[in-house]
Amino acid sequence: MKIYGVALLAFCFLTGKFIGNLLGAAIGISGDVGGVGFGMLLLILGNMYLKRKGLLEPPTEKGILFWSSMYIPVVVAMSATQNVKAAISEGPIAIIVGVIVTITGFFLVPLISKIGRKKQND
Amino acid sequence: MEIIEKLVDKNGLIFAFLVVGLIMWASYWVSKNILRKKIPGVAIAIIVGLMLAFFGDKKGIADISLFSGMALLGGSMLRDFTVVSTAMGADLNKIKQAGLAGTVGLFVGVIFSFFLGVILASILGYTDVVSLTTIGAGACTYIVGPVTGSALGASSDIIAISIATGVVKVIVTTIGTPIIAKKIGLDNPHSAVVFGGLMGTTSGVAAGLAATDPKLVPYGALTATFSTGLGCLLCPSIFYFLLNAVFG
Numbered sequence: 001m002k003i004y005g006v007a008l009l010a011f012c013f014l015t016g017k018f019i020g021n022l023l024g025a026a027i028g029i030s031g032d033v034g035g036v037g038f039g040m041l042l043l044i045l046g047n048m049y050l051k052r053k054g055l056l057e058p059p060t061e062k063g064i065l066f067w068s069s070m071y072i073p074v075v076v077a078m079s080a081t082q083n084v085k086a087a088i089s090e091g092p093i094a095i096i097v098g099v100i101v102t103i104t105g106f107f108l109v110p111l112i113s114k115i116g117r118k119k120q121n122d
Numbered sequence: 123m124e125i126i127e128k129l130v131d132k133n134g135l136i137f138a139f140l141v142v143g144l145i146m147w148a149s150y151w152v153s154k155n156i157l158r159k160k161i162p163g164v165a166i167a168i169i170v171g172l173m174l175a176f177f178g179d180k181k182g183i184a185d186i187s188l189f190s191g192m193a194l195l196g197g198s199m200l201r202d203f204t205v206v207s208t209a210m211g212a213d214l215n216k217i218k219q220a221g222l223a224g225t226v227g228l229f230v231g232v233i234f235s236f237f238l239g240v241i242l243a244s245i246l247g248y249t250d251v252v253s254l255t256t257i258g259a260g261a262c263t264y265i266v267g268p269v270t271g272s273a274l275g276a277s278s279d280i281i282a283i284s285i286a287t288g289v290v291k292v293i294v295t296t297i298g299t300p301i302i303a304k305k306i307g308l309d310n311p312h313s314a315v316v317f318g319g320l321m322g323t324t325s326g327v328a329a330g331l332a333a334t335d336p337k338l339v340p341y342g343a344l345t346a347t348f349s350t351g352l353g354c355l356l357c358p359s360i361f362y363f364l365l366n367a368v369f370g
Contacts, residue, residue, distance in 0.1 A: 013206045024351065033351030036202050036324070037344050040209035044217075047210060067207035071339065072164055073142045074204045075329045077196030079171030079296065080145075080189075081182040082325075083289055090286035093257070097242045098290025101235050101261045105320050106298065109306040112230060112320065113313040115223035 005063025012042040127188070134191025142195065145170050165300050165333035172293060205328060205343045212340035213311065220315035224345045228319035232353050235261045235322065236361055239287065244369075251365050253280045257287060258365075259357035263323045264288025266353035273358040292326040299330025308334065311341040318342035322349030 016039025020032040027033070043064075050056040087094060130137045149170055150163035157166075178185030184193035194200070217224075239261025240254045248254055256276040260267030260283065267284025270276075276284075299308070299317075307313050318327045318341065327346040331338045 009203070009207050013203055016206065017202075020351070027355055033355070034348040036205055036347035039202075039206040040212070040340065040344050040347075043206060043209040044212055044214050048214065061210070064207050064210050067204050068210055070200075071204035071208055071328075072167070072332050072336065073139075073146060074196060074200050075325075075332055076145055076167045076171045077138060077142050077192050078201055078325060079168045079182075079196070079329060080174040081178075081184045081193050081196045082172065082175050082292065083180050083285070084172055084175040084182060084293070085179055086282065087286045087289040087293060090283050093243065093246050094260075094283050094286035094290050096246065097239050097257060097261050098287045099294055100242060101238050101287075102291050102294040102298065102321070102326075104238060105231065105235065106302050106306055108227075108230065108234065108320050109308060109313055109317050112223055112227045113307060113316045115226055115316075116219060116221075117223070117312065 002059050002063035002066070004057075005060040005065075006067070007063075008046060008060070009043065009064050009067060012046060013039045015039065016042055130188055131190075135194050136191070138189070138191035138195040141189065141192065145174075162300060162333055164336070165297075168296055168329050168333060172296070201325070201328075205324070205339075205347075208340040208343065211337065212344070216311040217315065217341065217344065220312040220341070223312065224315040224319050226319075227316040228322075228345055228348055228352060231320035231322050231349060232262055232356060234320075236353070236357060240365065249369070251362070251369050252276045254369065255357060255362045255365055256280050256284045258361065259353060260284025260287035261291065262288070262353035262357065263350045264292065265350045266357055269354045270357040270362075274362060288323065291321075292323050292329075295321050295323055295326030296329040296333070299326075300333040303334045308338070311338065314338040314341035315345050318345035318347075319349060322346055322353065324350070 017032060017035035019038045020035025023033040146167050149167035153159055153161060153163035153166050175182030177183050181193050183189045236258040240258035243254050243257040252274045253276060255274060256267060256271035259270035264285045267288050268281050271281040271284055308317055321327050324346045327342045328339055331342045
């Protein structure tokens, strides 16, 4: 049943967020440190485990895949609910800092991507 | 008319599905038939979203009561839920291989965003350490900015600037990523992991990669999600003390 997949996803999501909140509390931040990342790792591991055991039936998988296909529409709705006006009306400083930091960041990608890359080329 | 308003008001999320569906359909149509797929439909849909956000204030278009459901559909709950679900398509071996580079990218991203933000803010005339730290934190993500600012007792206009800086970062990452992706070799899981850590903004990374190649989304999102936490940890503590020693 599809709901099994949705429930598995919900379990990974909540457990990940829980770990993120525990980690946050441990280092003194009221909030979530990497909860989404832990959730993703749990789902990857759970997916691998269930597949190996032959327990992941196609309908279950579809319950998860439906949500991953809803990801782009959610991003579009997210863009439409950003405080775009403030980003521009706060004057040049926000725009100057935001633009320069982001564009410089882009150019660091190829530099750092070199790390751990050698194996692939051999 | 009144009946329709009441209906939409009570079923905000469902109406948001309809609105986003129409935006996506129109964007893909324009991409295919007018732009001959030179700009991907996803990118157009996201830009349309950002333009619609102009009609409102803090919560973008969701400030207009008719579109309040958009805040739920585009809010952090569903965003994180769908981002986690993309992990179904991720390959653990590729993540392991990129692990070291991703971790380096994560630290470099936070350190470099913060200090570049501080340097730019000081060039633009800010001198007090609290404001500099808050603006630098805003250059990490729009959550690190206000968290740091309120921890240090920054004034509300400085906090507003730090949020705005983070939002500008989201927008530039969203629009810029598909344009620059080829030039910076962002076409494989390895560089996507690095990219996520470097840019830090989960929203921007997710949207930018979706517009570039949806297959890369899980890899970028995985590292980006740790960035805000790392920023909230470093900015109001170590980085603030460092700046205090230099400027204070």
